Amino acid sequence: MATLASDLSPVVAVRARRRTPRALLVVSCLVALLLLLPLAFLLLEARQVGWSQLSSLLFRQLTMTLLGNLVQLAVVVTALAATIGTGAAWCVERTDLPFRRTLAMLLVLPLAIPDFVVAFGWVSVLPAVSGYGGAVLVMTSGLYPLVYLPVSASLRGADPSQEETARTLGLGPWQAFWRVTLRQVRPTILAGCLLVSLALLAEYGAFEILGYQTFTTEIFTEFQVGFNTPAACALSLVVVLIGLLILAGEGSLRDRGRVARAAHNSRRSISRRRLGRWRWPAVGAIGGVIASALGMPLGVIAYWLVRGGSSTLPQSATVASAVAHTVLYGAAAAAIATVLAVPVALLAARSSLPGVRLLERSTYVVQGLPGLVIALALVFFALHYLPGVYQTSGLLIGAYSILFFPLAYVAVRASALQAPLALEEVARSLGNRPLMVRWRVTLPLIAPGLAAAFCLVFLSAVTELTATLILVPTGVQTLATQFWAFTGNVSYGAAAPYAAAMVAISVLPGILLGRWFDRRPTGTGEHS
Amino acid sequence: MNAVSIADLHKAFGDAAVLRGLNLEIAPGSLTAILGPSGSGKTTLLRVIAGLERADRGRVSLAGEVVDDGRRFVRPERRRVGYVPQEASLFPHLTVAQNVGFGISRALRRGDRVAGLVAMVGLAGLERRYPHQLSGGQQQRVALARALAIEPQLLLLDEPFSALDPSLRASVREEVRGILAETGITTALVTHDQEEALSVADQVAVLRDGQVAQLGTPRQLYSDPVDLAMARFLGDANLVPGTVEGELVRTPLGLLPVGRPGPVARPSSGRVVVMLRPEQIAISSASAAGAPGRVLHSEFHGHDSVVEVASATSLLQGVIRVRVQGPANVEPEMLVSLSASGEARVWPIPAE
Numbered sequence: 040m041a042t043l044a045s046d047l048s049p050v051v052a053v054r055a056r057r058r059t060p061r062a063l064l065v066v067s068c069l070v071a072l073l074l075l076l077p078l079a080f081l082l083l084e085a086r087q088v089g090w091s092q093l094s095s096l097l098f099r100q101l102t103m104t105l106l107g108n109l110v111q112l113a114v115v116v117t118a119l120a121a122t123i124g125t126g127a128a129w130c131v132e133r134t135d136l137p138f139r140r141t142l143a144m145l146l147v148l149p150l151a152i153p154d155f156v157v158a159f160g161w162v163s164v165l166p167a168v169s170g171y172g173g174a175v176l177v178m179t180s181g182l183y184p185l186v187y188l189p190v191s192a193s194l195r196g197a198d199p200s201q202e203e204t205a206r207t208l209g210l211g212p213w214q215a216f217w218r219v220t221l222r223q224v225r226p227t228i229l230a231g232c233l234l235v236s237l238a239l240l241a242e243y244g245a246f247e248i249l250g251y252q253t254f255t256t257e258i259f260t261e262f263q264v265g266f267n268t269p270a271a272c273a274l275s276l277v278v279v280l281i282g283l284l285i286l287a288g289e290g291s292l293r294d295r296g297r298v299a300r301a302a303h304n305s306r307r308s309i310s311r312r313r314l315g316r317w318r319w320p321a322v323g324a325i326g327g328v329i330a331s332a333l334g335m336p337l338g339v340i341a342y343w344l345v346r347g348g349s350s351t352l353p354q355s356a357t358v359a360s361a362v363a364h365t366v367l368y369g370a371a372a373a374a375i376a377t378v379l380a381v382p383v384a385l386l387a388a389r390s391s392l393p394g395v396r397l398l399e400r401s402t403y404v405v406q407g408l409p410g411l412v413i414a415l416a417l418v419f420f421a422l423h424y425l426p427g428v429y430q431t432s433g434l435l436i437g438a439y440s441i442l443f444f445p446l447a448y449v450a451v452r453a454s455a456l457q458a459p460l461a462l463e464e465v466a467r468s469l470g471n472r473p474l475m476v477r478w479r480v481t482l483p484l485i486a487p488g489l490a491a492a493f494c495l496v497f498l499s500a501v502t503e504l505t506a507t508l509i510l511v512p513t514g515v516q517t518l519a520t521q522f523w524a525f526t527g528n529v530s531y532g533a534a535a536p537y538a539a540a541m542v543a544i545s546v547l548p549g550i551l552l553g554r555w556f557d558r559r560p561t562g563t564g565e566h567s
Numbered sequence: 568m569n570a571v572s573i574a575d576l577h578k579a580f581g582d583a584a585v586l587r588g589l590n591l592e593i594a595p596g597s598l599t600a601i602l603g604p605s606g607s608g609k610t611t612l613l614r615v616i617a618g619l620e621r622a623d624r625g626r627v628s629l630a631g632e633v634v635d636d637g638r639r640f641v642r643p644e645r646r647r648v649g650y651v652p653q654e655a656s657l658f659p660h661l662t663v664a665q666n667v668g669f670g671i672s673r674a675l676r677r678g679d680r681v682a683g684l685v686a687m688v689g690l691a692g693l694e695r696r697y698p699h700q701l702s703g704g705q706q707q708r709v710a711l712a713r714a715l716a717i718e719p720q721l722l723l724l725d726e727p728f729s730a731l732d733p734s735l736r737a738s739v740r741e742e743v744r745g746i747l748a749e750t751g752i753t754t755a756l757v758t759h760d761q762e763e764a765l766s767v768a769d770q771v772a773v774l775r776d777g778q779v780a781q782l783g784t785p786r787q788l789y790s791d792p793v794d795l796a797m798a799r800f801l802g803d804a805n806l807v808p809g810t811v812e813g814e815l816v817r818t819p820l821g822l823l824p825v826g827r828p829g830p831v832a833r834p835s836s837g838r839v840v841v842m843l844r845p846e847q848i849a850i851s852s853a854s855a856a857g858a859p860g861r862v863l864h865s866e867f868h869g870h871d872s873v874v875e876v877a878s879a880t881s882l883l884q885g886v887i888r889v890r891v892q893g894p895a896n897v898e899p900e901m902l903v904s905l906s907a908s909g910e911a912r913v914w915p916i917p918a919e
Contacts, residue, residue, distance in 0.1 A: 461656045464619050467643040468650040469670030469717055479669075483660045 064395075066382040071401045073379070074441055077408060077416035081275055084419040088269040096273035105254050105274075109281075112174055112253070113239050117232045119179040123328055124186025125221075125228055130321050132194040133220070134312045142325055144550070146187055149332035151545040153502035153519075154181035155244025156538050160336030162248050163343065163531040174251040180332035181245070182238050186231035193227040194220070212312065226292050233289040240282055241409030243505040248526065254278045255411050255505065262415060263509070272419070275412045282407030290403065340542065343535035358518075358536050365517040366544065368432065369500035372439030376447040377492040379440065381485070384448060388455035406445045413442050414506035435510040439500045446499060447492035454488020491551075498545045518544075568631045570595040570721055570753040571616065576625035578611055585611045587777035588625070593721075593770075595630075598747060598754045600764035603774030609757040610653075612774070613723045616755070617650045618643035630720055649714030649722040649752075654730060655706040657698035663709050664694035670717040684712040687746060703731050704739045711743060715750060722747070724756040728763065740767055761801055765789065773797065789844075791826065795914055798842045803873075803890075805848065806882040809841035811913060816841055819858040819880040820848065820907035839913040840882065845890035847909045850874060850897060857906035860887060865895045878905060 085093060130136045131143045149157075158177045161168040168176060201223065205215040243255040254274055262271035314321055387399045405413075417438050421429040428434050458481045466476040504519045511520050518541045525534035571593035578586040585608040593599045603609050614620040616627060618634065618641060626636040629648070634641040643650075657666050667684050668676040685694055688708035698706055707727055714722055727743065728736045744767055747754050758764050764771045765785040772782045781793045792798040795806070809818040816825050818841050853859065860878035863886065872895040878887045887905060897903065 457659070459656075461652050461654070462658060464617075464643070465650060465652060465656050465713075466658075466669065468617050468619070468646070468648055469713065470644045470647070471670070472644055480658060484658075 060386075060389075063382050063386045064390075067386045067395075067398055070379045070383055071398050074402050074405050074444055076420075077413045077441060078279070078404065080416040080420040081272065081279065081412065084268075084272045084416070084423075085276060087423075088272055092269055093273050093276070096270050097277065101257070102274070102277065105252065105257055106277075108251070108253050109240065112171065112178070112251070113236050115175050116178045116182065116239060117235050119175070120183040120186050120235045121228055121232050123179065123183040124188075124231060125190050125224070127183075127325050127328065128187050128191035128194055129216075129220075130314075130325065132191050134314050134321070135318070136314060136325075137318060137322055142322075142329070143191070145329045145333060146325070147184055148546070148550075149181060149329075150184045150188075151498060151502075152181070152333065152336055152542060153244070153504065154178065154238075154242055155248060155504055155523075156340075156502075156541070157181045157332065157336045158245035158248040159522075159526055159531070159534070159538065160339040163526075164339055169249050170251055173249040174246060176331070177245050177249060178239060178242065180328070180335075182235045183328065183332070185234040185238065186228060189227045189231050190224050193224045197223045230289055230292045233285050233292070236285050237282060237289075237406065240278060240285070241411070241505075243409075243411055244523065255409060258411060258415070259505070259508075268419070271415060275415055278409060278412055279407065282409065282412075283404065286403065286407035289406075290400070336538075337542065340535050340538045343532045344539060347532050358540055361516050361518045361521050361537060362540050362544070364515055365501055365519070365541070368436055368439065368517065369497045371436045372443065372500045373447075373493045373496035375436065375440040376444050376496045377451065377489055379444060380447040380451040380492060381489070384451040384455040384485075385458075385481075387452060388458075389460050402448060403445060405441060408442075410438070410442045410503060410506035411509070414438050414509040418509060430510070430512050432512050432515070435507065435512065438506050438510055439496070439503065442503070442506060443496040443499050446495040450492035450495055451485065451488045454485040454491075457488070458484035494551050501545050502541055568595075569593055570597075570630055571755065572626075572628040572631075573616075574626045576612075576615065576627065577623045578608075578615060578620060579623055585777055586615070589774075589778050591772055591779050591782070593753060593755060595753050596751050597769040598744070598756065598767065600768035600771045601755060601757045601774060602761060602764040602771055603759065605759055607774040608777050609759070609774055610725055613650075613725050613755065613757050616721070617648050617723055618646050619650070647717060647720050649717060649719035651707075651710045651714050651722070651724045651727055653725045653727075655698075655703075655710040657701075657706055657709055657713075659698050661697075662694065663690060663696050663698075663701070666698070666709055667712045667716050669713060680716065684716055685709075687715075687749075688712045689742065704735050707731065707739065708742075711746065715746075715752070719752060722752050722754040724754065726757055726759070729758070729760070736763075765801070773800065790910075791912065792842075795840060795842070795917065798912065803845045803888050805843045805845065805887050807841050807843065807880045807887075808882065808916075809839050809911070809913060811837060811839055816911050816913055818843075818907065818911065820905050821857065823907060823909070823911040826910040826912050838916055840916055842912040842914075843907050845873060845888045847911075848887065848889045848905055848907050850876070850889055850891065850895070850903050850905060853902040853904050855904045855906070857904040860903050860905050862897045862899055862901045862903055864899050865897055867894055876903060876905060880905075 127142075127146055131139045131146070136142065154177060157180055158173070161173065161177060197220070202215050202219050205219040206212070210218060241255065242253075243259055246253050246256050247259070254277065258271045258274045258278070261267040261274065383399065383402060386395055417434055418429065421434060462480050462484070463476050466480045467473070471479065502519065504523060507517055507519050508523065511517060516524070518537045522534045522537035522541065525531070525537070569592045571591065573589060573591040576586050576589040576591075577584070589608075589612065591612075601609050601612060611620060615622050615635065616629075621640060622635045622637060624637055627634050629646060632641075633639055634646055658669065661669065663685060664681050668681045671680065682691075682694070685691055688711055690705060690708060690712075693701070693705070698709070701709065707730070711724075711727075724743075728740050731739055740763065756764075756768065765788070768785060770783060771785055771788050772779045773788065774780065775796075781788060781797055783791070788797070788801050792801060798804045798806075807818050807820060809816040811825065814825060815822050816839065820843065823841075851857065858878055858880045860876035860880075863875040863877050865872050865874040871893065872891050874889045874891065874895045874897055876887045876889060877885055879885065881887045889905070
């Protein structure tokens with residue numbers, strides 16, 4: 040009678056696996072291929088140069104020196120950025136720090152100020168700031184927000200009850216902080232540190248101003264001054280290798296970086312730690328960071344604007360024309376990068392095919408490629424195969440679109456989750472054709488993400504220097520290149536208006552962006 | 568002509584077959600509950616009817632029109648099938664009124680259709696709210712109004728009440744049933760809650776192994792399950808051994824008439840398994856005739872009580888469940904006697 044006791048025959052639980060939309064898949068593959076073009080071009084160039092020449096260019100003292108310079112800078116700047124970013128995030132999110140709302144906003148703003156402008160801010164009034172020490176000061180000031188932003192978002196989203204539970208289990212406040220809170224956000228901090236390393240690897244302008252020699256300054260010199268394409272190519276390969284290594288580290292953290300989130304209905308305000316007599320020292324320390332990263336460059340720009348100054352350099356572009364070109368290139372690239380990100384993001388959000396993960400990962404590869412390398416790869420290709428496009432605005436906009444695709448992708452990907460397939464299905468059963476559904480449902484739902492993506496790319500393109508210097512069309516100056524021409528000539532007064540315009544254009548999107556990052560941790564639960 | 572007619576429907580995802588030759592007829596204007604454990608293919612069936620999945624094999628017709636037979640496929644937007652998914656899935660960027668008016672033409676949206684529907688689901692005055700400002704029950708009602716707005720020929724509800732608070736569920740269910748009765752729209756409702764299926768539907772289709780194992784009114788399903796597994800799936804069932812003697816079956820709890828022949832043939836003689844519902848069994852003092860038992864415990868539900876009695880006669884873990892009106896006058900460890908009344912359902916003894 041054993042069969043009597045058995046229940047209804049067992050059923051296999053099968054979740055309806057969604058069919059992967061073929062059109063989306065094809066378009067996404069094309070986007071991924073487009074993004075991998077620079078890498079392909081670089082390898083093509085390397086093949087032309089030949090291995091024997093490459094190896095003789097690679098295995099020499101110079102490479103070791105550059106690597107040493109990079110490592111000793113990366114170790115110190117990363118450690119400082121992690122400490123400042125995490126400390127500031129904790130103070131703002133978890134303590135009764137005075138003025139914390141204002142400070143929170145000011146702490147993000149340095150993202151809108153390019154590092155070469157920060158460097159200009161220090162060097163133009165204090166020429167002693169240079170070399171290794173100057174690089175540490177400037178890069179830490181410019182890059183700590185890359186740790187601060189994700190860590191503060193993570194602290195806000197993390198479940199405060201874990202820390203409270205730790206306290207009830209007998210841990211003191213500092214022990215609870217070390218053993219629970221810090222552990223919660225540790226993957227986020229590490230991921231932020233890797234972003235800082237990537238930024239250090241890619242930075243050119245600030246190091247040039249500070250006179251600190253790294254791979255990028257050397258590649259730039261070889262290419263632009265020495266016309267030594269093989270050497271530039273060889274060093275680019277090293278940079279790409281380092282970039283991809285860092286990226287691989289970041290990728291492996293990304294999967295572990297999820298912090299247990301408080302359930303949305305159980306969200307409650309965190310009881311803030313009282314700083315007591317440390318209140319004002321904390322405000323002072325954070326104020327100091329803001330002063331160095333934000334106050335110094337802005338103040339110095341204002342100072343040079345007021346003082347004015349003539350330049351022996353002929354002014355090849357008025358501020359107005361430079362603004363026009365900068366905005367045009369930036370907006371075009373922002374639009375293209377955002378549009379390219381949509382199919383991949385929708386596909387990744389909706390398909391469970393393993394191939395799609397791989398496709399998504401392949402688009403991350405761009406993050407490991409500095410703008411300088413992407414620009415050079417495009418130049419190599421154009422010179423050999425399509426001389427007509429070299430030094431056209433199309434090539435520059437294309438380079439921006441590829442370079443900043445990852446930024447657009449992050450924003451669009453987050454918003455793609457707001458437009459689940461179920462809503463599109465309902466819309467169809469209500470009598471709407473697929474295109475109509477995209478227009479009436481999908482687009483409005485991902486619109487905030489598209490706007491954020493546009494702002495992110497636009498902001499970055501406006502302040503981009505390295506790729507712009509290489510690819511800007513003949514006879515055209517953007518804000519960055521004209522600023523660069525004047526600072527290179529020590530005509531600080533003449534350079535200041537261009538820096539001011541750059542900051543003005545990028546600050547508004549910067550603030551919008553800060554808002555968007557602010558709402559992200561809670562955003563997904565808003566509509567349920 | 569039936570509102571829905573499905574013949575030999577097959578659907579697999581990769582290697583996993585979900586629907587395997589399913590047949591189902593739904594009469595116009597009726598409310599059919601599709602009942603089955605999770606993973607039995609209920610949602611897949613609904614999605615195939617709505618046109619959100621394509622059938623691998625078989626034929627689906629709506630009001631006589633073939634909408635999917637492997638070659639011909641009518642797209643979801645042309646089927647006029649109202650679909651209310653499990654989580655209401657309101658458009659978060661639209662207000663209540665805009666959600667309800669989503670599927671109808673601009674001209675109709677300006678009329679009073681939307682206001683009428685919003686009032687019908689009891690949400691008048693909330694037209695300008697956004698979905699996140701509504702409770703779960705309100706969201707569900709907006710989703711219903713949105714589906715009704717297109718005047719569908721068929722309405723599909725996918726576990727519409729499962730996301731609701733249990734205390735709210737019964738009242739929303741009654742309201743929805745009232746609205747559906749008012750509109751007279753043919754409705755198919757998917758659920759894994761048998762109480763919901765039995766209380767709300769005109770007919771119930773029980774899904775098992777990707778097929779309809781039994782289709783009938785709630786009463787038929789309860790009193791005349793096709794097999795032992797179905798008997799145990801729907802409601803409480805006691806199983807005891809018995810011997811068929813012509814029209815009667817002899818059981819330890821008394822001699823009972825065998826139920827009238829149902830959809831499947833009944834054994835007419837020999838040893839059988841007998842199903843008795845808890846309300847068919849009476850408890851009396853140990854001295855009375857019947858099967859002896861020992862009270863394990865009783866649960867008081869207000870309108871009735873369920874008493875569990877240990878009895879050697881039971882084929883299910885030696886426990887017989889008895890339902891009595893009001894409070895039960897028994898104490899644990901009390902020795903009692905069990906007797907049965909009414910018709911008994913019998914099946915052959917399953918092979919080992």
